[in-house]
Amino acid sequence: MSQPPVPPPAQGWPPHQPGPYQAQAPYPQPPPYAPAPTGPRHPGGPGGPGGPGSPGGGRRRLAVIVGCVLAALVVIGAGTAVLLRDSGDSGDPGPERAGGKPGGTTSASATPKPTSVKGRELFQVAAPEVNGAEYVATPGTWVTSRYYASGAKNSVTGYDLTTGKLAWTVDLSGGLCQVSRDVTRNGLIAVVIRESTSERSSDCTRFAVIDVNKGTKVWEKPLKDDGIGRGADLTVAISDTVAAAGWPSGSAAFDASSGSPLWDAPAKGCIQEEHLGGGEQLLTLAYCRTADGMRFRVGERDPRSGKATWKYEIPKARGGAWLISSKPLVLGLIQSVNGLDAEQLVTVSEQGKVQSTIELGDDYIAGCGDAGTCAATVVAGDTAYLASDPHAYGKANQIAAFDLRTGTRIQTFKAPGKSTLIPVRADGKALIALQKGDVSTAGRVLRLDPDTGQATTLLQLPDEARLGLQTLADKDVKHPALYADGRLFLHRGSGYSEGDTSRIPMTLAYTNH
Structure with a gap:
């Protein structure tokens, strides 16, 4: 598949390769999905460029410069990314975290459960105003039991889940450079902010934690490493106790509640690291000197001493490594020199041994790369769960379910008509997926059950939602959708410039309440 040339990485750091309608009549339930045969994964069509459904974003070519790292020991090899989406927990998913993961202790809404799947618009937010040479980025979406929050121009904003009205705004000194995908059980998120409102010339010098439930900034601290610059390949994560950031030449972590500094450099023996948030722990993917040379290591750092305890050392990863899940520990790896996206999923047991390997090739989209995620x-x-790449514009795709204990495919859910299925988040053992409709099929939110192969409609979107789905939802999950308790949130977090004439709002929200 032809790809644009990769520019040389700055500072020796390999790039990640990314940063009220009326409800309609109910649509018929989709038919049961046929189970997939066991054995090799379903083959995709011939490779080649397609249209809007073709790989992009996180499926771009990753530069490989490990040889340079080994020679100089001062640059970071292979585009690495790690902000893990902690989706390994089973049972009640709880409130929605950014990226579609459970992240709270109470229900996402105090309102009664809906009696219908018929959806309506809850609210929409217009795209930000952009003047002159401004470039406005609005990354980040989160849901707690009270509010939906998202990045906005020089701010983070929160909306009431019941009324859809703007509830609060946290003004920032500058634009958002990068944000955590997760929100903690206490409603905290982490963000890195530019030093001024001049998006194109302002460095990413401020680290802050915001309380989404209260609509307030908890604390803000400086990031003193000049190497962070404009925030290329910057990643941000938060757990219940630690908020951390990683960038090409450094690492910093703070107590999530107080802002007290915990560490300001990578672990001993390592020259780069990035962090994984979610739940009680913060995991680290580091690039370290070992007896066998430079290796990626997965570990935890003690908040008091900063010392790392390693869980797993990746023997080889030529093109990139990503943390996907913590329980179980799942990694995405590129093994070919010119790989696109993750080519393998590797599951690691509690004893630090490889339990299974799933070969993805170009048939499935892991979505690794953008802002350190496999979204x-x-x-x-x-x-x-992974969506397939049909390798052709206008063709339906499918979602495959793989058993991480054995590496085998256990179920396949095929998209109806020419629509597209996009993984959103876990629901116990099942999957919440977004169906991006075509001209003859309306969009909807589905629950896919791997045991029965059945798809259950949770939210039917009005016809007017189709335009927003075409722009704000894609198989690579460049703009992650959130779904919680009958509410769907679509948001554009990539940059806006003066020449952007898109008629699509920045945020669209739908509900069946």
């Missing part, structure tokens, strides 16, 4: 991969207990 198109959802792990639900011992099952991983």
Whole structure:
């Protein structure tokens, strides 16, 4: 598949290769989905460029410069990314975290459960105003039991889940450079902010934690490493206790509640690291000197001493490594020199041994690369869900469920008509997926059950939602959708410039309440 040339990485750092309608009549339930045969994964069509459904974003070519790292020991090899979406927990998913993962202790809404799947628009937010040479980025979406929050121009904003009205705005000193995908059980998120409102010339010098439930900034601290610059390949994560950021030449972590500094450099023996948030722990994917040379290591750092305890050392990863899930520990790896996206999923046991390997090739979209995520991969207990790439514009895709214990495919859900299925988040062992409709099929949110092969409609979107789905939802999950308790949120977090004439709002929200 032809790809544009990759520019040389700055500072020796390999790039990640990315940063009220009226409800309609109910649509018929989709038919049961046929189970997939066991054995090799379903082959895709011939490779080649397609249209809007073709790989992009996180499926771009990754530069390989490990040889340079080994020679100089001062640059980071292979585009690495790690902000893990902690989707390995089974059972009640709880409130929605950014990226579609459970992240709270109470229900996402105090309102009664809906009696109908028929959806309506809850609210929409217009795209930000952009003047002159401004470039406005609005990354980040989160849901707690009270509010939906998202990145906005020089701010983070929150909306009431029941009324859809703007509830609060946290103004920032500058634009958002990068944000955590997760929101903690206490409603905290982490963000890195530019030093001024001049998006194109302002460095990413401020780290802050925001309380989404209160609509307030908890604390803000400086990032003193000049190497962070404009935030290329910057990643941000938060757990219940630690908020951390990683960038080409450094690492910093703070106590999530107080802002007290915990560490300001990579672990001893390592020259780069990035962090995984979600739940009680913060995991680290580091590039370290070992007896066998430079290797990727997965570990945890003690918040008091900063010392790392390694869980797993990746023997070889030529093109990139990503953390996808913590329980179980699942990694996405590129093994070919010119690989696109993750080519393998590797599951590691509690004893630090490889339990299974799933070969993805170009047939499935892991969505690794953008802002340190594998956003198109959802792990639900011992099952991983990935969407296929049909390698042709206008063709329906499918979602495959893989058993992470054995590496075998156990179920396939085929998209109806010419529509597209996009993984959203885990629901116990099952998957919440977004169906992006075509001209004859309306969009909807589905629950896909791997045991029965059945698809259950949770939310039917009005016809007017189709335009927004075409722009704000894709198989690579460049703009992750959120779904919680009968509410769907679509948001564009990529940059806006003065020449952007898109008629699509920045945020669209739908509900069946």
